[in-house]
Structure formats: C-alpha cells, structure tokens
Amino acid sequence: MTVETFDYVIVGGGSAGCVLADRLSADGTSTVLLLEAGRRDYFWDLFIQMPAALMFPSGNPLYDWRFKSDPEPGMNGRRIAHARGKVLGGSSSINGMIFQRGNPLDFERWGADAGMESWDWAHCLPYFRRMENCLAADRGDELRGKGGPLVLERGPATNPLFGAFFDAAVQAGYPRTDDVNGFRQEGFAPFDRNVHKGRRLSASRAYLHPARRRKNLTVRTGAHVTRVNFDGTRATGVDFVRRRHRVTVNATEVILSGGAINTPQLLQLSGVGDAADLGALDIGSVVDLPGVGANLQDHLEVYVQHGCLEPVSMQPYLSKWRMPLVGLQWILKRTGPAASNHFEGGGFARSNDDVAYPNLMFHFLPISVRYDGSGMNEAHGYQVHVGPMYSDARGKLMVTSKDPRTHPSILFNYLSTEQDKREWVEAIRVARTILSQTALSPYNGGETSPGPRVSTDEEILDWVARDAETALHPSCTAKMGPASDPMAVVDPLTMRVHGTTGLRVVDASAMPYVTNGNIYAPVMMLAEKAADLILGRETLPPSTAPFYRHTPTVPPMQ
16 A cells, blocks of 8 residues: 655545645645546547537546436436536536526525625625636626636527527517626526637636646546545545555545535545434444535426427537538537537526526527437427526435445435426426517427427426436535534535544535536636635635616505
8 A cells, every 4th residue: 555645635626626726736835636536638538628529428437427316206216317527627527518607696695694604795706707717708897707717708609599599588578688697697698608719628627737737736537535534533634546556645634526426425435424324334423414415406407399490400410420520620620510519598587576586597509409419310409408496405415335436325306395396387388488489480390398298287397207307516415504503514714524624625515505507617616715715815805896686576556
C-alpha cells in the first residue's frame, strides 16, 4: 500500500471538483490532489466534445455510472435511469449544456432558512458574475459577468420554429424576456449554453485544463475512493483504489465533490449518516447525521411532441447516412448541426396564481427525439420538454452494502404528493395551450406524444407515470443548514460536515432546495463561493442589483 500526503484532497473531478481544484491550487503553494473515478476527457473524444453528440454518452458505461432508482411507487414501479458523468468534468461532460442560474427567489428561499442568510440572492449573485463570461451581455450589466472562465454563448435560435414558438407563448399570455439569467427570468427567450466556438465547454475545460500545469496540483483519474479515514471525528484522509493498487492519502482537508449520489454514499460508507441505518449494515458510526442521503430532490420531465408540416426541423440530420457528413463538417470547421446542443431556447412560466415565481420550465427543440436518442425518425417534428420545477416530493438514498462498488438504494418518490400531481396536469395543459396557438399553425402537424387520446387529468397523470424521465438534476442529499437543524449535514459558513473536522462537502448534495432550472450553474456558483470559505477569505460583498418579482393582480373592489 502506498501512502501520500497533501494539503487538500478533493474527491470527485466533476463540476464542483474542477472549480475547487483550480481555486485551491491558485496560490501555487497548497498541495492539491483531485481524485476522479472516471476517465480523462480526451480532446479527441467526439462523444463529449461535439455538442450534438450529447445523446451518446448516456447509458454508455465508458461515460456513465448508470444509476437507477428503486421501483418508483408513483410511476407504476418503474426504475428510472439516472445518467451521471464517469469522466473528468463529471456530468458537465455529458449533459445538455444548458446554463440556467435558477430564479433569484430560489436563493431568497435558501437564505430564508435559519442560519442560511449568507446564501440569499444578494450573496450568490457576485459568484455567478465571477465565474461567467457571458458573451451576450453588455460589459456594464450589473447582473451578468464578463471576465470569468465559464464562457457562455447565447443560443442563436434562428430556426423558424423557435420564432414561432416564442410568438405562440406570447399569444398564450406569457411574456418574452431579454435574458432568463438576467433581471427577469419569467418569460421566453434564447438560452445561454456551455458551448464555445462549436465545442462543449465543460467544467474540466473551463477550470481544470488551464490549472493542470501547476506543480502543486495533482490529478488522478481511474481512482475510486473507498472511504474517508478518521481519527475520532477528524477526517485524516481517504483510501482509494487505482489499477488494483490501494493508496492511502493523508490530508489536512478532505473535500467531497462526488455529487448528490456519490457523496452521501461515501459518507455513509465512512460511518457518517443515520447511525441506526448504518448499524444494520455493520458500519460503525463516526457521526450520527440522519440527514445524509435524505431530502433527495430532482426534476422530472416529459416530451410533448408534434409533427411538423414544413421541412424546417432538424429531423433529417438524424438519418444515418447524413451523420458522417455532419460529423466531418464539425471536425473540420466546428460548424454545422453538430456544433449546437439544439436546446437553444425556451422559457419559464407560472402554472397557477399560487406560486410566487415560475414553477415550469420549457426547453424547445426543433426536432422530435428522446434525450437518449431513441424514437429517431426522418419525419419532421418539434417538441418541448416540460415538468414542475420545485415539487415538494422528497426521496432518500441509502447504501445497501459495505462494498463501495455497489450502487446505493435511490428512491425519489416522484408523483407522490398532491402538489406534484396538480402541477403536472397544469404543466401539460400549459404546454398544449402554447403549442396550439396560431403562430405555430403553419408548422403544426398535430400532437404525436402523448396524443389526443390523453386528455383528462387521470389520463395525463397515467401518461406521465409511464413516459416521464428524469431531467438529471439530483440534489440536496447533504443539505446546508445550522447544527440546530437535525437534518442538516453541512455548515453553510464553512462547508464542514457537522460533528467533524477536516471534512467538507461541496457539490449539488449541499443545496437545501433544488432550483427551478438546470442545476449546473448553481453548483458552479456554490463551488466558487465554497472555495473562498475553505481558504478563509472574505466573501464577495453582496449585490444590490434589483431583480423581477411578480406582482399578483388584485381584483377591483366590488
């Protein structure tokens, strides 16, 4: 067995881990080890570098951990596949490249919890700005960043179907907005994306690649961490296996950044979690923290698909005989259909008057295909992805074995609450209202999924239970909160795991509530701020920039 020593060991080379590896090694003196169980993100790997190839890594064991939920009671006992990135950059190397901060009121919700005041919107916005280089923003925009490592391109959305969809949303009573990551999220517009010059810009490319030349930063792939080591309640390092060789790393600080599934799994395997549950597996308790693996949240989505009467969709490019030509165009010029993630626009809407900010997100695609590439055909079509964004359903993750290679039990409890069911019915009705407007009439070849036979509330819920997929946003399984909260796991002022020293968590598991969009952007923001907290620096001063709040219409006095 080999023994090594570092100042910091970061477990997980995904989105948050790449940020931390860069920021913690920037002084040139602190020794940093980044451990990633997956493979390197090679520059020649088309599946993770070509934006339009995003459907291919999911389900492929070379790129994907291929987690599955337990049988979901609310979804007819279906086990829902959960793709998680098995490569440097983590899921940012295999995701849809959509950059959504979430609504400012998401972070106001974070900050409203006891002890979480420093995570409200005013304190989070400066870190969004620090990490961004938003090419579409004006340099003086107080809400968007211009000098950060994360280059953001605005989707061109020039296909005529995008314009028709935006016009249809307005006809249905929903506004346009200039920037869904700016002053007003509510509305419809082109989206920001993590694509730059026709190539995926993952967290690894944006943060880790520029930092790897530093002598004080060591990156090891194929390194599967099996446990965190403790002296009492002080974390002293980790054990990992690489090429069948066991290594112990001693470190001053251990930082878990494996994501909302791997981080609670590793904590539980190391004796940090619900003592009773761990005892049943003969895992000795180091710290009794029942919140580890609890509070699991996610987004579920469906595809409402239409045939297209005009030959303007991207559907023909899915034909096998065209793919080599499309690929060659991308290889030679980084242009053409393969240079886009095709999630170039969409919007945010409120499905009822009870919610203070948008509870529905729409991704529009000028093509009709499932995320994993199934259902491809050459008939022209288009679709929207839609689903409730802050369901009150809560799930749980728990290890079932002491073997770190065994996937944990994961239960999301989709469709388990009355609010969730109500908003799912509303989501489909709002989507249909938009897609039936006259702006889309020249293209509307009729709804192909779910189709006209699905119309009542019961039929809609039955279809969702049969057809919905995860939007791949698992989160909140080691939530931030004060020690007085019995279900909190992470101290929001230090990112330390309660009851321990030398152990921190920085990834999507630390979020207290899932935001109302894709979670890559808030995870990156969280990691940027956490780096300052870990280094003991003053955090960035809070912003005073205003943001949009919906004002309910008050009926006139009778």
